[in-house]
Amino acid sequence: MTALHLADEGEAADLAAFLSRLLHYDRSAAVRLQAAGTALAVFGRPPSFEVLAIRAVRLAKPYENGLDVTLDVTVAAGELLESVDESAATAAVPGAVTGPPWAGVLPPRGGWRAEPGLPAPQELRGLVAASVAEFRSRTEALAPERRTRAELDRVGREIWSRTVAETGLPVRAVHAAQSLGFLRGAEQTLLSSGSWLRLRTPYGSVAVRRAGLGALGLSVR
Template sequence: MTVLAPLHFADPREAAALAAFLGRLVHYDRAAAVRLQAGGGALAVFGRPPSFEVLAIRTARLVDAVDLDVTVSAGELLEGIEESAGKAVVPESVTGPPWAGVLPPRAGWQPVAGLPDAAQMRGAVAAAVAEFRSRDEALPEERRTRAERDRLGRDIWSRTLGTTGLPLRAVHAAQSLGFLPPGQEDAPVALFASGPWLRLRTPYGSIALRTAPMSLISVTPG
């Protein structure tokens, strides 16, 4: 077993923010895995919350220029974070899920126009949630099945924001993971594209997703 040196964050608040992110991932999936990539004094943590079909990315600044690329248990990494000390113990690596080998590109991102502000995006999510509940309640008893509710969800959350091509499920994921927190309606948000990828960036994290099927793509080890 390879024992990795602890990660030391440039600010203890970044350790707390990462712990909050991991806690939300584990809430959706107790067996969640995350891929860690570190280099040049920065850490990127990639996770894939179930149902949203997106990648969630949380970054943090490190004291040391550590080189790291490993997939680990999100729960074990969460347990290894010492918020007051601003450090984290990296657990033993695990076999990565398929998504961990298909990450967004690091470069080539271009701005996409037409993205609503944070307040408008939160409003769009609230309206979608209300619509889902209303349509779900209107279903006759014989159609109250998981398959029917999944169909409703796909119909609502696959809608895109204006002309951006960004599906509502990406915004829903951002809000659910704490990237669009309440009371921060003026927070700067931006949308970028690189090849088949879209990336919604906020001050608290990013949501990335492919807009094309995952075929004929290169896979890197996780």
Template sequence: MTVLPLAAEGEAAGLAAFLQRLLKYDRAAAVRLQAAGHALAVFGRAPALDVVVVRVVELGESAELDVTVSAGELLERLEPAGAAVPDAVTGPAWAGMLPPRGGWRKQEGLPSSGQLGLAVQAAIGEFKGRVEELPEDKRTRAELDRIGAEIWGRTLGSTVLPLRAAHAAYVFGLLRPDASSELLAAGTWLRLRTPYGSVALRRAGGLPGLGVTPL
């Protein structure tokens, strides 16, 4: 059994919070683990937001690993000092099409982390307000999806990054007012990066009903 030692108890707590939030979106969620040296990247996907979320964890010892496992089982095996890696599972399609490792270029025009957080909170309030204004018989899934897609599809600053990317970073605890954030691009991918992890998504396409349930 492979055991990944964590650099500090805070790393375990941060990873646990990430996995718990991921499981709220999908109780059967899988995560792809990629360890290189003292860094462990944990990839998950939030279907409602159509993004790949990456939580970076510092390891206490150097390790090499690339495996897809159950998020729930990983959470169960997580302890303050480390995590026992569960058996591999047949990975979902997204796990085989991750963002590229290299070739990222910084993009200008992204608001600060504090401003991004405020934009997300304002959008959540707008969504709830618009839903409350609807008559009961008009609160259909199609109408909620339409409102959500309109709000979360708005771009941030002078960039092409949709608001749903910042929403995902906010929901997963990656977006904090006291930490920097930057926008990177590589091919068709966009990446919102913070010291706590990243949110990656493709420039075009996506699932219907994005961000319908603000958390």
């Protein structure tokens, strides 16, 4: 296996925490790894949220494996997590797996521009809390015979598909950011590129396709 030398123990711990959260939502989760130089990007898709989660990891030295100076592979998140050695700040790249469909379509690397209208971090966290409370209240109020999976999903889609203010960012993207541990601190930025919106924080990003824009801006790699 190829060894990844992470910048420090903190980077290793953050990577392990991200992988653990993905596995919480999908025990068979896969992640796509892209490394070049001293930057490693880890892409995952927690199915409950229908968004793409991105965790940037700093490497201690430029990636190199023989003649290969870049890495681009889809692997099992569980196997990658098992290989993380926090004390040594290393991880091993597992064998490649057949990637799920989302792994072939990633946000573009460049062309991102800041979008206005994103509420303050405290308001975003309050919005998620209010949405969770509304979902719980509405589903608990359902008569037993109506409390079906289809009805719960319908209520969930209605709530989580709402947009944040006038930004076009669905509430589910903010919920995903909070659930994955990204929505901390006071620095969050909303970016757009083509058909993609991206909520970026110092701890990771959540990207989502904007509705109604077709395949514009897709980056198939």
